[in-house]
Amino acid sequence: MMLSCREVTRIVSQGLDRKLSFSERVRLRVHLGICDGCTNFRDQMAFLRAAMAKLADESPKP
Amino acid sequence: MNDFRSRVEGERPYLLRYASLQLRDTQAAEDAVQETLLAALAGEAGFGQRASLRTWLTGILKHKIIDAVRKASREAPAAGADEFEALFDERGHWIEMPAAWSDPDASLDQKRFFAALELCLSRLPAKTAQTFMMREHMGLETDEICKELAITATHCWVLLYRARMALRECLTKEWFGK
Secondary structure (H helix, E strand, C coil): CCCCHHHHHHHHHHCCCCCCCHHHHHHHHHHHHHCHHHHHHHHHHHHHHHHHHHHHCCCCCC | CHHHHHHHHHCHHHHHHHHHHHHCCHHHHHHHHHHHHHHHHHCHHHHCCCCCHHHHHHHHHHHHHHHHHHHHHHHCCCCCCCHHHHHECCCCCECCCCCCCCCHHHHCCCHHHHHHHHHHHHCCCHHHHHHHHHHHCCCCCHHHHHHHHCCCHHHHHHHHHHHHHHHHHHHHHHHHCC
16 A cells, blocks of 8 residues: 555654654655655655754753 | 852853743743752752753753643643645645755754744744654653653654644745745
8 A cells, every 4th residue: 555645744754753663664665766755855854853953952062 | 159159140041042942931931940040059969060060950951841841731722633734635645745955964054044943943833842842852752752741642743743844844935945
C-alpha cells in the first residue's frame, strides 16, 4: 500500500520523535524515491531540527 | 554573599530570554525567572563550584518552566481541527508541492535568520509552541513531555506535527521566500 503525501508528512515528523517501524521505514523510502515534494519536506524538517538546536545553544557558554 | 547575589542577578536577562522563548507569556516568564532567582539565592550552598552559574540557574529554571506549562495546560482549552488538511487534496497529494529551500545551511550563520525563526515560533498557538520548545529547545524526549503535560503520546505527536508544519510555512514565507 502506497503512502499518501499527507501520511508521509506525519511519518516524517514522528520519525523525529520515535523509532519508526520497519514497515514504516520501507514505505517511506519507496515514497521518497519517487516524490520530490516529500523529499523537500523531509529535508526541511531535518533543517528545522538543526536550526532549533543551534538556537538552543546559541547563547555563549560562560 | 553580595557578590553571589549580583552574579545571580546578572544572569536575569539571559534567563528571561530563555523563559520567554519557552512560555511566550511575559508575565509567566518573569514569574518563572523570579522564582528561579529566589530559589538560587536560598540554595547558594547547592551551587558549590561544580557547574557554571548559568548552567546551574538554567537547570532550576527548566523546572519552573515545566511547572508553569503544566499549570497553563490544565487551564487551556483543547486545540481545534487540523488546519493543515487544506494543503492536500482528497487523495492526500500535495496541492502545492514543497519546493526546496535555497542553501538553508548558509542561513544558520545569519543572525537575521534566527530573528525570523523566533518570529515564527511566536506565532504558534501557545500549547503547540510549548510542546515543540520542550522537544526541540530543551531536548526532552516525547515520553517526558507527555508525562509533564499529562497528554498522550499521540496527542504529543499531533502537536509537534502542527508546530513543524506551521514553522515550515512561516519560514518559507518570512525567510526563504525572499
